[in-house]
Amino acid sequence: MIEIAAEPQPILVDLARTGLIIIDMQRDFLEPGGFGETLGNDVGRLAAAVGPCQAILAAARGAGLLVVHTREGHRPDLSDAPKAKVERGDPSLRIGAPGPMGRILIRGEAGHEIIADLAPAPGEPVIDKPGKGAFYQTDLELMLRNRGIDTLLVCGVTTEVCVNTTVREANDRGYRCVVLGDCCASYFSEFHEYGLKMIKAQGGIFGWVSDSASAIAAIS
């Protein structure tokens, strides 16, 4: 067992039962011309998380942890995209509309890919999810259960949307989530701050919050 410095208190983890999950570090969210920008966001705000994610990814691979990547996106025929999700925003910029990186938020398109700096290594599972949470309509839970995982180090974007949704889903399923704050980012600095605060408040109501340096020091 090793201890990771975290809030609201340090957490003891068994590395054999710990996985790293990197949520939606996709071109569609981090690069100009993708889904994030079509929603009116300054995508450059997410760049701060890339370096810390690279560092924890290297450490997790070195420590032999399970590494899982996720991508938000839909089938080309949009059959898995709820009407209520698609019909938001400017019709020419909606999910499925053509953009500079291919159709927006569609599987198989360039924008749907994980950014090159965090490309999955051969053998690392990539979970394609139609929703914000990584457990909804995916086989993530089965994969974690089969490997005996009980604790997740959580990174990715955006803090208050897909990271928070996934942490809440995981918490309800009995997983312990340690969110690495500097490995997450939001288009809104206040949402990032409060997204982390909501996780660790009330004695860690959804989980723990730590950072890449503390996690790397513990697992290396």
Ligand code: C5J
């Ligand atoms: C959003 C995500 N923000 N990955 N998706 O729509 O957080």
